[in-house]
Each structure stands twice: as C-alpha cells, then as structure tokens.
Amino acid sequence: MWVKDMRRLSENFRAYEFQCTGENKIPNFHCCGGSVFIDDALIVALQDLRWKCAVSITINSGCRCKRYNRSLGKRSSDTSSHIRGYAADLAIPVEMTYNEFLALIRKSGLFLGIGLYNGFIHVDTDPNKGAREFDNRTGGKHEA
Ligand SMILES: [Zn+2]
Ligand SMILES: [Zn+2]
Numbered sequence: 001m002w003v004k005d006m007r008r009l010s011e012n013f014r015a016y017e018f019q020c021t022g023e024n025k026i027p028n029f030h031c032c033g034g035s036v037f038i039d040d041a042l043i044v045a046l047q048d049l050r051w052k053c054a055v056s057i058t059i060n061s062g063c064r065c066k067r068y069n070r071s072l073g074k075r076s077s078d079t080s081s082h083i084r085g086y087a088a089d090l091a092i093p094v095e096m097t098y099n100e101f102l103a104l105i106r107k108s109g110l111f112l113g114i115g116l117y118n119g120f121i122h123v124d125t126d127p128n129k130g131a132r133e134f135d136n137r138t139g140g141k142h143e144a
Pocket of ligand 1: 021
C-alpha cells in the first residue's frame with residue numbers, strides 16, 4: 001500500500017515528493033510500496049536550486065524501484081539513476097521559461113547530469129555517470 005511519506009528532507013522538500021509512485025499511479029500494480037532512497041547530494045542540490053528559483057519546484061519522478069522502472073518499458077532501463085536515488089525529473093515552473101529554468105540548473109554547479117526532455121528536465125548526482133549534459137527533446141526514451 002502506498003502511504004504518503006511526510007518526512008522533511010530539507011527546507012522545501014519532503015520525502016513523498018521522491019517516493020516511488022508505481023503503486024500510487026498504476027491500478028493493481030505492486031512494487032516497493034512507495035520507497036524513498038535519495039542521495040543527500042541530490043537533496044542539497046535541489047534545495048539550493050529551489051532557493052535560487054524562489055518558486056516551488058515540482059518533481060515529476062524521483063525514486064523508482066526496479067520493478068516500477070521496468071514497467072516503463074522502453075522509456076527506461078536498469079541503468080537508470082532513478083533506481084539508485086540519484087535522479088529527479090523536474091517540471092518547468094510556470095513562473096519561468098524552459099531556458100530560464102535550465103540556465104539556473106546549469107549555473108548551480110551541484111548537479112552532475114542534466115538531461116533535456118520535452119516538458120521536464122532530468123537532473124542527477126550519479127557518481128557512476130559523472131558530469132554530462134544531454135538533449136533528448138526529439139526522442140521519447142528516458143533512461144537517465
Ligand atoms: Zn516501487
Ligand atoms: Zn530522469
């Protein structure tokens with residue numbers, strides 16, 4: 001059963017924002033029950049970004065257990081940083097444009113990976129993949 005995890009991780013982020021959403025979003029689907037396993041460095045980077053944006057940041061997808069991630073099929077793979085708690089997909093805040101938000105993320109210097117997708121931006125602190133930026137706005141696959 002999916003239970004909203006209200007623990008506070010930083011000034012503006014709570015655990016439920018990162019919970020695996022498999023059981024919450026998909027009817028009759030069973031996975032980890034909404035686990036949270038999130039890298040401290042990612043929380044630090046997101047909180048820093050939150051202060052710089054001065055508007056709330058919505059996380060479309062944070063942690064994904066392997067089972068939920070596999071349910072995404074071609075859109076993700078077992079190498080995804082989301083499986084190890086190093087990644088978050090951020091909605092573009094309504095208060096700013098895609099490129100304004102991206103500029104703040106680039107300037108942060110606290111993220112290792114930055115992935116551009118239609119409608120959201122992937123950020124991660126995955127030490128196994130290192131610093132990189134990729135633009136996937138023409139394709140549908142999302143495995144980072
Ligand atoms: Zn799960
Ligand atoms: Zn992602």
